[in-house]
Every structure is written in C-alpha cells, then in structure tokens.
Amino acid sequence: xxxxxxxxxxxxxxxxxxxxxxxxxxxxxxxxxxxxxxxxxxxxxxxxxxxxxxxxxxxxxxxxxxxxxxxxxxxxxxxxxxxxxxxxxxxxxxxxxxxxxxxxxxxxxxxxxxxxxxxxxxxxxxxxxxxxxxxxxxxxxxxxxxxx
Amino acid sequence: xxxxxxxxxxxxxxxxxxxxxxxxxxxxxxxxxxxxxxxxxxxxxxxxxxxxxxxxxxxxxxxxxxxxxxxxxxxxxxxxxxxxxxxxxxxxxxxxxxxxxxxxxxxxxxxxxxxxxxxxxxxxxxxxxxxxxxxxxxxxxxxxxxxxxxxxxxxxxxxxxxxxxxxxxxxxxxxxxxxxxxxxxxxxxxxxxxxxxxxxxxxxxxxxxxxxxxxxxxxxxxxxxxxxxxxxxxxxxxxxxxxxxxxxxxxxxxxxxxxx
Numbered sequence: 001x002x003x004x005x006x007x008x009x010x011x012x013x014x015x016x017x018x019x020x021x022x023x024x025x026x027x028x029x030x031x032x033x034x035x036x037x038x039x040x041x042x043x044x045x046x047x048x049x050x051x052x053x054x055x056x057x058x059x060x061x062x063x064x065x066x067x068x069x070x071x072x073x074x075x076x077x078x079x080x081x082x083x084x085x086x087x088x089x090x091x092x093x094x095x096x097x098x099x100x101x102x103x104x105x106x107x108x109x110x111x112x113x114x115x116x117x118x119x120x121x122x123x124x125x126x127x128x129x130x131x132x133x134x135x136x137x138x139x140x141x142x143x144x145x146x147x148x
Numbered sequence: 149x150x151x152x153x154x155x156x157x158x159x160x161x162x163x164x165x166x167x168x169x170x171x172x173x174x175x176x177x178x179x180x181x182x183x184x185x186x187x188x189x190x191x192x193x194x195x196x197x198x199x200x201x202x203x204x205x206x207x208x209x210x211x212x213x214x215x216x217x218x219x220x221x222x223x224x225x226x227x228x229x230x231x232x233x234x235x236x237x238x239x240x241x242x243x244x245x246x247x248x249x250x251x252x253x254x255x256x257x258x259x260x261x262x263x264x265x266x267x268x269x270x271x272x273x274x275x276x277x278x279x280x281x282x283x284x285x286x287x288x289x290x291x292x293x294x295x296x297x298x299x300x301x302x303x304x305x306x307x308x309x310x311x312x313x314x315x316x317x318x319x320x321x322x323x324x325x326x327x328x329x330x331x332x333x334x335x336x337x338x339x340x341x342x343x344x345x346x347x348x349x350x351x352x353x354x355x356x357x358x359x360x361x362x363x364x365x366x367x368x369x370x371x372x373x374x375x376x377x378x379x380x381x382x383x384x385x386x387x388x389x390x391x392x393x394x395x396x397x398x399x400x401x402x403x404x405x406x407x408x
Contacts, residue, residue, distance in 0.1 A: 086226075090195055093225040094218065102221065107228050118229040
C-alpha cells in the first residue's frame with residue numbers, strides 16, 4: 001500500500017492566502033490484504049477516507065497551513081515524504097545560529113514558530129516558508145553563512 | 149506493488165544487508181522510533197564537511213572554529229526531537245568533542261585536495277553498459293567531492309580502519325563510478341575514501357582505489373536482480389551484527405522469535 005500526500009494552497013492574485021488543503025491518495029492493492037499485522041498496525045494512523053484535515057471546507061476564517069493542534073497530536077505524520085527533511089531542519093538551525101539563536105533556544109523558538117510540540121510534526125512546506133522568512137530577515141544584515 | 153521512484157546506493161546496500169529492513173524503511177515507510185548515534189554523527193560530520201568545501205569553493209576562508217560551530221549546530225539538529233541511541237559508554241559530549249577534533253584534523257589535510265565540486269547530486273537512468281538495456285528506474289545520489297582530476301572522494305565515519313577488502317568491495321564506490329561515467333561519458337580517475345576513525349584519539353585515514361568496466365557491468369547486473377527481487381516482493385530478514393542497532397528490531401520476525 002502506497003500513499004501520496006498533496007498540499008494545495010489557493011491565494012489571491014496579490015498573494016493573500018484563501019485556503020489550503022492537504023490531500024492524501026491511498027491505493028489499495030490485493031497485496032495489502034495479506035500484509036503482516038506488524039506493518040499494517042503502524043499504518044492504521046493514516047486517515048482511511050482519503051480526505052485531508054478539513055481545511056478549505058468553507059470556513060470564513062483565513063486559514064494557515066497548520067491543521068488544528070489537537071488533530072496533529074493525535075496521529076502520526078500521515079506521510080513521511082511530506083514532512084520536513086533533515087536538510088531543511090539543519091538549515092533552520094544554521095540560520096538561527098547565524099542570528100545568535102543556538103541549541104535549545106533555537107529548538108524552542110522553532111517549536112513556537114511552528115506551533116508544534118515536536119519538530120516531527122512540521123511539513124516540508126511549512127519548513128520552506130520559515131526558511132524563506134529567515135533568509136529574508138537576514139538580507140541586509142550580516143552575510144548568511146548557513147546556506148553555503 | 150507500485151514502480152519504484154528511484155534507487156540509491158544506500159537502498160542497494162540496505163537491501164543486500166537485510167531485505168526485511170529495506171521493506172520496513174522504503175516500502176512500508178514505517179517511521180523509525182530511534183536513531184543510532186553513529187548514523188546521526190556521520191550525518192552531522194558529512195554536512196559540516198560539505199558546508200566547509202562549498203564555502204572554500206566560493207573563496208571564503210573558513211577557520212576551524214567556524215567549522216566546529218557548524219558541526220555543533222548540525223549535531224544539535226540531528227538530535228532535536230529524535231531519540232538518539234548511544235552505544236555503551238558513548239554520550240552526547242563525547243561526539244561533540246570527537247567531531248571537533250576530527251574536523252580540526254581535516255582542515256589541516258584538506259589543502260591537499262583539489263576540489264572541483266562538493267555534494268554534487270545526480271539522477272541518472274539505470275542503463276546496461278553493454279547493450280543499452282534500461283531498468284526503468286533512476287539511480288540517485290550525490291558525490292561528496294569531485295576533484296579536478298576526476299577523482300571521486302567519499303567521506304566515511306567508522307569505528308575501525310577499513311581493510312583493502314572493505315574498500316575493494318564497497319558497492320557505494322562502484323555506484324558512484326557508474327554514475328560518473330554515465331554523467332560525464334568518461335570513467336572517474338579513481339576514488340579516495342577519507343575515513344574518520346572514531347578512536348579515543350580520532351584519526352583520518354585516506355585510501356585510494358579504482359574500478360574498471362567489468363565492475364560496472366557486474367554492478368548493473370546486481371542492481372537488475374535486486375530490482376527484480378524488490379518488485380517481486382522478496383523481503384526476508386538477515387541476521388548479522390547490524391541487528392543490534394536496528395531501528396525496526398521490534399517488528400522483525402527474527403527478533404520476535406528470540407524474545408518469545
């Protein structure tokens with residue numbers, strides 16, 4: 001059984017976010033029926049109906065790409081491939097170190113920024129946006145060594 | 149089973165080491181519950197070395213202190229929200245000190261390398277060197293360093309000196325040589341393995357080796373068979389020294405049998 005995640009964000013022409021969706025495609029083959037309990041038990045955390053997390057469902061409030069905290073905490077990352085990569089995580093820590101925020105302080109800062117209890121909950125997209133923000137902040141200031 | 153997106157040197161190595169672990173990691177995509185300290189340390193050292201060479205290539209002079217700081221940041225990033233599992237007497241501080249010492253040693257030796265590029269990614273189709281047969285899967289990876297004379301440099305961290313047999317049979321080097329030849333239309337001049345040995349007193353050992361056309365042919369045939377096995381759903385556990393640090397031991401049929 002393979003699963004793919006998609007993140008779609010709709011914005012106005014001037015860049016304001018309208019809504020965002022997480023979509024999970026799930027393909028079930030005959031092999032899945034015969035899978036060992038060990039492997040399938042891990043995957044039971046995955047949403048079964050192929051829907052996202054409720055974003056883009058007509059709520060009037062402008063959505064960010066962060067799902068409700070409670071739903072984040074109650075399940076494993078839905079798709080490892082859509083989560084923040086090691087390289088992104090490393091770059092975030094380097095950029096913060098460049099700005100004088102190191103170790104535990106940087107870690108706490110990132111968790112606060114992403115509103116998560118663990119960085120394992122951060123998606124690739126969220127990490128990209130934070131990296132862009134930090135790079136933007138660094139412009140005009142000291143040279144950024146981190147990304148070299 | 150869906151077609152594979154790509155194969156990498158580490159995927160091939162893992163399949164040969166333990167097909168069951170390959171399945172857990174790359175087919176079932178089961179998250180690892182912990183990370184062995186040696187892997188985390190190797191990643192942090194690799195990324196610091198890559199940063200060092202990229203900076204030097206842009207003409208920036210890097211001091212050992214700057215490099216040590218990058219390493220410590222990368223090491224912290226490896227640990228953040230990860231359950232790092234240390235062996236016996238190992239601990240966090242030991243790795244920090246060791247990393248600093250290794251990099252300090254390296255900076256003094258690095259002048260001898262004629263670096264043309266650092267951390268160069270590649271994606272190439274897997275094609276037979278003799279008859280052009282395609283496997284329909286790409287080979288992905290990156291070269292740690294390519295020197296001006298086309299020597300491929302690979303960084304390793306290990307607990308002991310690598311024997312000549314280890315180096316000769318290192319599939320990773322053959323993989324990179326094959327990729328280099330496909331990319332540039334000529335074979336690499338040779339390979340340098342820079343081994344960071346994690347002794348009480350860390351040291352660096354550099355070993356040179358070569359590969360020939362026959363090695364690339366054997367490599368292609370091996371990959372072809374591995375791919376057939378993966379696509380055929382052949383995944384079985386293989387016991388060995390690697391089981392001690394396996395992140396999927398709690399799911400492994402062999403381990404479950406032992407603990408029953």
